[in-house]
Amino acid sequence: MTDERSSAPQPSSGGFSLFRFLGEVKAEMKKxxxxxxxxxxxxxxxxxxxxxxxxxxxxxxxxxxxxxxQLILQ
Structure with missing residues (x-):
């Protein structure tokens, strides 16, 4: 049995990278x-x-x- 948590991407200490994000979006869209x-x-x-x-x-x-x-209010 594999541990699914080990395959999850680890957060980088550098913060948000737009180019990395767009690259990952492109890779996911191919799937x-x-x-x-x-x-x-x-x-x-x-x-x-x-x-x-x-x-x-x-x-x-x-x-x-x-x-x-309407019937009730009449």
Missing amino acids: VTWPTRRELVAYTGVVGVAVVVVCALIWICDTFFARLF
Whole structure:
């Protein structure tokens, strides 16, 4: 079993280095698995449908409670 803490980068005593930071960002971005165009379109469609469903639910609840309160206040 390996100790995960030993592989973590150790803080340097020199403080923050912008060039080191950008180099590390570039190295991490190379590890990213980017979605294909087809996956991106599918994920976007799922998010769009979810937004429409949630908006419809909020509209229905808002309409219901508005009419309920209107009946109560009459």
